[in-house]
Amino acid sequence: MSGQVLDRVGHPPTGVREDPGGFDLRAPEGTRYRVDLTADVFGPRNALLADRLEGRRVVAFVSPTVERLYGGRLRAYLGAHATGRWTLHVIPTGEHHKTLGAAEHICALAKSDGLDRHGVMLAVGGGIVADVVGFAASMYARGVRYIKVNTTLVGQVDVGVGVKTGVNALQTKNMFGAYHPAHASLNDPAFLATLADRQIRCGLAEIVKMAVILDGDLFRTLEEHPDAFRRPGANGVRDRARVDLETYILRTSMRLMMEELCPNLQEHDLARLVDFGHTFSPLVETAGGHRLQHGEAVAVDMALSAHVARLLGLADDETCERIVGLLRRIGLPVFDPRTCTPELMTQALRASWQRRGRKLHLVVPTAIGKAAFVAELEDVPTDVLEAALASLAARGGRRDA
Structure with a gap:
């Protein structure tokens, strides 16, 4: 490629490269993929999705909410821009539908629609749609391309920037899955304007995660603007300062996540900072019963x-209070009396220990x-875990937002 920077042996350098349109990732083991940011992704003049489809046979899957809000625009876009045959299906969402049976059903629909090994599955929705369709694509005919258009904040900052797919099974979250990079991951910030506050809060939880472990400036920005992505301007239009703020939060979180994933994309090293918030939360x-959504957990x-x-003496009181205080100000729960018991949280520690090769690798903030x-x-002695739970229970896990 003309003008491309190469390393000493003639290969493009590994790492994450940011440009105005998004991010390119090249992992040390050779995996490459791109995450795009675009405006009006289904607009008649936006050829980005059409370019990524490359004229292939398309079987699209959308959530009921996407069907209600954007189904007409998506069909019009595919009708105008998809040069190959295409079909569209609405699939149920929610953790109860994130199953092996759901992935098999997606494969059955694709087969019925005549999807061949050169075709592409298109997932339009939140993280659950991307996870299930991505896993189905990894299995179908031993693997076909899939493209994800991420419509939620969690989808854009978390699921949309990684390579993992999966479904829940055997009473375990994401028990079955595959590392199957999307052929394209498209993100339009305009989708976020239609999200309910609860969905925004869940996405902000994943952004807080990245800020706590990697970026104090991002954390301070969230402290100053805990209502990010939620406060509408006059007539529902955000002013330029607000757009710039939310763009900074979105892009910084996406970049941090990709940079952290890149050297260890397929988790050969099971000690991962991005697992902060993901030790107790699966249980x-x-x-x-999935009463709490993923970001809340x-x-x-x-x-x-x-x-x-x-x-444990690894973080001072101020650090702890700032983290818990920010979560409360955003409106997120910090304690769940039904599940935050010493017995269940000890069980969660043991499950993580077993899943991570009999090492706990619990990620904790130090500053x-x-x-x-x-x-x-x-x-993590039992008395420490009990005292931590008691500290949260004493304040009732209330939200200050």
Whole structure:
């Protein structure tokens, strides 16, 4: 490629490269993919999605909400721009529908529609749609292309920038899955304007995660603007300052996530800073019958992990209070009395220990923008866990937003 920077042996350098249109990632083991940011992705003059489809046979899958809000525009876009045959299906969402059976159903629909090995599955929706369709694509005919158009904040800052796909099984979150990079990941910030506050809060939980472990400036921005992505301007139009603020938050979080994933894309090293908030939260979700959404469970986990860090002497009181305080100001839960019991949270620690190769690798904050690992299960004594839970319970897990 003309003008491309190469390393000493003639290969493009590894890492994440940011440009005005998005991000390119090249992992050390050779995986490459791009994450795009665009405006009016289904607009008749925006050829980005059409370019990524490359004239291939398309089977599209959308959530009911996407069908209601954007189904007509998507069909019009595919009708005008998809040069190959295409079909569209509405699939149910929610953690209860994130199953192996759902992935098999997607494969059955694709087969019925005549999708061949050169075709592409198109997922338009939030993280669950991307996860299930991506997993189906990884299995179908031993793997076909898929493209995801991420319509939620969680989808854009988390699922949309990684390579993991999966479904829940055996009473375990994301038990079955595959590393299957999307052929394209398209993100239009305008989708965020239609989200309910609860969905925005869940996305902000994942952004807080990245700020706590890696970026103090991003954390301070969130402290100053805990209502990011939620406060409409006059006539529902955000002013330029607000747009610039939210663009900074969105792009910074996406870049941090991709940079952290890049050297360890397929998790050969099971000690990962991006697992902050993801040790206790799987059981908080499943044991609670998915009453809390993923981002809410992650917030509970982060609050608990911050208190564990404080009690172990790894973080000071101010760091702990700032983390828990920001979560509350955003409106996220920091304690769930039904699941935040010593028995269940000990069970969560043991499950994570087993899943991570019999090492705990609990990520805890040590300062704002910095984190460390608690490596061994015995490094979190029962009395510390009980005291951390008691500290959160004493304040009732209330939200200050």
